[in-house]
Amino acid sequence: MEYIILGATTNVGYAIVTKLLDECKHVRVMGRNPIGKGAYKYLDLENENTYCNIELKRDFILISVAPAWKVIKLLEYLGRNGRDFNRYAKALIFMSSSSIYTKLYSFGQYDKDIADKLLTADKQVEKFSRLVGCAYCIVYPTLIYGKCGPYNDRNLSIICQIIEKSPLIILPSRTGLRQPIHAAELACIVVILVEKYRNSRLLDTKITIGGNVELSYLDMIRRLSKNCLGKNANKKLRILLISDRAYYMLVMLVALLKPDWLPILLRIQANLSGFTKVCQIDENLTGRFPINPIG
Secondary structure: OEEEEEOOOOHHHHHHHHHHHHOOOEEEEEEOOOOOOOEEEEOOOOOHHHHHHOOOOOOEEEEEOOOHHHHHHHHHHHHHHOHHHHHHEEEEEEEOOOHHHHOOOOOOHHHHHHHHHHHHHHHHHHHHHHHHOOEEEEEEEOOEEOOEOOEOOOOHHHHHHHHHHOOEEEEEOOOOEEOOEEHHHHHHHHHHHHHHHHHOOOOOEEEEEEOOOOEEHHHHHHHHHHHHHOOOOOOOOEEEEEOHHHHHHHHHHHHHHOOOHHHHHHHHHOOEOOOEEHHHOOOOOOOOOOOOOOO
16 A cells, blocks of 8 residues: 655645654655655646656555645546546545635635635545545644644744744733644544555545644633743743723724734634544544644
8 A cells, every 4th residue: 555645845744754654654755845755756736747747556545735726636637537546546635624614704805715725625525536436534624733844834833933022912801712733643643544544445534623622812822932932031921911892903903004914813812623632533642732843
């Protein structure tokens, strides 16, 4: 059995490759850049001329951690030209995002576009799976964080940079819930799914997944601050809590200069939690928050 990985130059992709290799799996990384692990073949998802590099000669499971909407073009190509794909494909494990739910009804156009792209990608995966006759599993992770190898996240690592540089953070008195999941935890879940699909023909599945800890945005900032500044005795972060009315007024002033920030700042009060916890799939994953390394 071969495991083909798309999107290995991400923290989650790198962690999946590492985990599979640790279990002595035959891994093939496909992308624009090698990561120094596993066999490598060049593939540019935006260049159809490189798709022929996917040479299929044995049973395989395709694991995609690449941006969902970029993989669709490849799937369409394989659907038209992939006789070997139909013959050897055992399953497609496709990484989407919980943004497909949390941003679907956002008033920000950027958020709406992201949700639309993810929704279109979902439909294409389902259509492709029926076309080639292989099972699929679509994973919807919530807030992903953590550093794996040289690859960092673009979520909490940015907040950590703000914490390290800013003496003050202003937040509303009421903040929403979060359920962050470390990239290494998510990789463990993917490998568990891989084993299930390798050993049996499972039904098509969709799963939302988050970390074990559900906490308020405020508590998340406090824990990150303690983690990031713990070794720096000379630096302390002050968190100023203000009323909802004062916060909305401040947000509107910021939006005059940075309109794209409006949905981001308002989302601080939204509850983005309630997903399946990693310990419900693997009881050995009892992780706290935060799990290092963060970034």
